[in-house]
Amino acid sequence: MRHVITQKRMQTDERHGDKTPTPPVPIRRAGRGSYDDLERLLEPSWAAVLQPEFSKPYWSQLKQALNAREAAGEQILPPRHLIFAAFDQCPFAQTVALLCAQDPYIGPGQAEGLAFSVPKGVAVPPSLRTIYRELEADVPGFVTPRHGHLGAWARQGVLLLNCSLTVAAGRSNSHAGLGWQLFTDAVVAALNKRDQRVPTTAAALPTESSAMAFMDDLASAPKSSPSSTAVGTSPSSSRQPDNKPLVALLWGAAAKAKCKGIDRSRHCVLEAGHPSPLNTSQPFAGCRHFSKANAFLRTQQQPAIDWRL
Numbered sequence: 494m495r496h497v498i499t500q501k502r503m504q505t506d507e508r509h510g511d512k513t514p515t516p517p518v519p520i521r522r523a524g525r526g527s528y529d530d531l532e533r534l535l536e537p538s539w540a541a542v543l544q545p546e547f548s549k550p551y552w553s554q555l556k557q558a559l560n561a562r563e564a565a566g567e568q569i570l571p572p573r574h575l576i577f578a579a580f581d582q583c584p585f586a587q588t589v590a591l592l593c594a595q596d597p598y599i600g601p602g603q604a605e606g607l608a609f610s611v612p613k614g615v616a617v618p619p620s621l622r623t624i625y626r627e628l629e630a631d632v633p634g635f636v637t638p639r640h641g642h643l644g645a646w647a648r649q650g651v652l653l654l655n656c657s658l659t660v661a662a663g664r665s666n667s668h669a670g671l672g673w674q675l676f677t678d679a680v681v682a683a684l685n686k687r688d689q690r691v692p693t694t695a696a697a698l699p700t701e702s703s704a705m706a707f708m709d710d711l712a713s714a715p716k717s718s719p720s721s722t723a724v725g726t727s728p729s730s731s732r733q734p735d736n737k738p739l740v741a742l743l744w745g746a747a748a749k750a751k752c753k754g755i756d757r758s759r760h761c762v763l764e765a766g767h768p769s770p771l772n773t774s775q776p777f778a779g780c781r782h783f784s785k786a787n788a789f790l791r792t793q794q795q796p797a798i799d800w801r802l
Contacts, residue, residue: 528559528573535577538585542683546676555672559659568662570597571604576658578606582647588684589650589795590786591741593748596657599665608653610643617641623768623777628800631781638802649798654680656751677751684739685755737793740786744768744777761789 532540532547546552563569571578594608598618603611609621617625618641625637647653657666657673739760743749745767755762763782766775787797 528556528563531556531559531573531576534574536580536584539577539580539680542585543676543679546679549675551672551675555676558671562661569659569668570599570662571606571659575604575606579608579647579653579655582607582644583650583652585683587650588652589737589739589790590798591652591654591681591684591739591752592646593654593656593741593743593751595745595747596655596660596666596668599660599663601662604660605642606655606658607643607647608655610653611641613640613642615641619770620768623770627768627778627780628783630779631783632800635801640802643802645802646798646800649796651798652680652684656747674751681752682754685760687739737795738789740789742782742786745772761786 532552535543559569592608597604597606598611602615603618605612609618609624611618611621617639621641625635628635629637643651643653654677656677657668657671658677659668659671659673661667739755741752741755741760741762743752743762743764748767749764752762763780763785765780765782766772766777768777783798783800790797
């Protein structure tokens with residue numbers, strides 16, 4: 494006999510601020526549930542910003558496709574309750590940095606809804622090991638951890654965004670055509686269009702208004718020290734929701750294509766090759782994106798990101 498749960502639906506309603514919770518509706522256990530109410534799982538501030546997307550044809554088609562694949566026996570990663578984990582830990586107004594990847598990891602136990610991140614206890618993937626080596630070279634005091642969980646970054650305002658938020662187990666990029674690309678396009682567009690105001694007291698950007706030109710000037714600048722980071726601060730609470738410019742860390746073709754519309758006259762866009770060991774075209778090593786991101790944030794009177802894990 495199939496067991497059903499009603500309480501979880503009630504908790505979801507309360508989390509999103511519904512004053513009158515919907516009547517209990519039986520749903521299947523986590524990981525095997527219907528995707529019909531997928532948007533109800535999204536963090537409230539993001540749900541408000543992205544509300545127009547939920548009435549578009551692609552959104553209902555996406556949910557239907559996920560339902561059909563699950564019914565056919567496909568294992569969809571990450572588990573349903575983790576699909577929007579990146580947004581849960583990084584509310585819209587608190588987002589100060591964007592880091593994109595193609596789609597979730599496809600191995601057992603790896604996908605947790607955060608780009609490049611895996612749960613503690615899961616082996617650190619090769620791409621993340623490459624990222625750790627760059628951090629060691631770029632951020633004084635960084636020590637490679639024994640785990641691959643990047644939640645500490647997300648809680649400081651780094652949106653760890655996969656271009657597709659789900660994937661079939663064992664099949665990379667298998668959900669790219671389901672509609673997620675349109676959804677994450679809307680995410681990037683929303684960040685790009687935020688009311689951006691550089692404070693008059695902040696260090697000025699170059700006269701050509703190019704954040705990238707500013708970052709070029711950092712090539713010979715000293716690296717940031719641990720004392721300049723927000724060590725020991727509470728995740729996103731230390732950052733004011735003032736909608737200041739964004740720094741985007743784009744590694745590889747998929748991330749660059751996803752964010753090609755970002756206004757570089759207002760935002761800082763850092764590009765490098767993908768950290769995968771299989772990448773032999775554009776290099777990742779030596780990009781110094783972590784210290785450059787913090788240098789840009791300081792010009793915007795924003796706390797630096799503590800990249801240590």
